[in-house]
Amino acid sequence: DAKTTQPTSMDCAEGRAANLPCNHSTISGNEYVYWYRQIHSQGPQYIIHGLKNNETNEMASLIITEDRKSSTLILPHATLRDTAVYYCIVRFTGNQFYFGTGTSLTVIP
């Protein structure tokens, strides 16, 4: 599975969009991009995943660049409850998700 690089931490004002970047320059053509988050040591929560096209669900949007070497998770209207560690994971197949250190997002009132 390809390695990912994320900023260690980010702040976002409440009500504004939170844009979390992820670099995965060694991603291969059949690897998916997944995003999970972990709120204060709870179990990781699935957010969204995609392969090539941009994806949107009730939680977030995922924007994947055309060359697929990077992606951005967008939380359109961040709330205080979105404060968490966000993990970007790329995965083709196999039995495990590789969790790095993620981005610690703090939503500021």
Added chain:
Amino acid sequence: NAGVMQNPRHLVRRRGQEARLRCSPMKGHSHVYWYRQLPEEGLKFMVYLQKENIIDESGMPKERFSAEFPKEGPSILRIQQVVRGDSAAYFCASSPRLAGATETQYFGPGTRLLVL
């Protein structure tokens, strides 16, 4: 549809005792994964099981740790003769089919093990 359930949520053991952690997957899911999270670190894969089979245990420590997923009942992660370094959060995840690119894993709330 209930999510992944884990119990106990908190477990305290003295050095040398045994710890048994249980995981019930989501309804309809037949694949279970165990991860460990040490303080201030990300989750690390331990083992992947299907009913009555261990598929991948590449992340399991060689000694004292074992896992099972019987035909009936929850998956069990067993740690024998616990040491202080075993103190961590242990998370279980489940998925419905063979692990693949589009098979999302859904995580439980975790068991926090503290070894005194």
